[in-house]
Amino acid sequence: MASIFTKIIEGEIPCHKIAEDHKFIAFLDINPNAKGHTLCVPKDEVDKLFDLGEQDYLQLLQFSRNVAKALERTIPCNRIGLSVIGLEVPHVHVHLIPINDMKDMSFQHKISMDQDEMADLAEDIRKNF
């Protein structure tokens, strides 16, 4: 069965898109740790990060770096944290999280944003590429 992220990539499920090319997509996390929490996802459905081919792995990091730079230009924060987990969604994704302290990297600490706020934020980030 297709992962929830494949359904997003195929347009079956909506997302607040940040960036896309022929191999990767980035969109806002639906349940963010902090404002601007973004997921960078390869379009090929592979479960685990280190099972990606070497080229896809390096290109995912390059794509994520470009997204992180746009996040830094948009959201005042100390830095962009990066995490790879995958326990909830078995389709590789890099979490990029604008952080100010360690609690922003704790997946127990969540913020709430409504759909309009998410849409406006995604637009602001897209303008900063």
Ligand code: 5GP
């Ligand atoms: P992980 O698999 O790394 O533990 O976490 C999966 C992440 O995907 C979570 O942060 C969760 O909020 C996010 N997520 C799960 N389903 C959706 C969805 O349908 N849309 C979006 N934008 N994010 C999702």
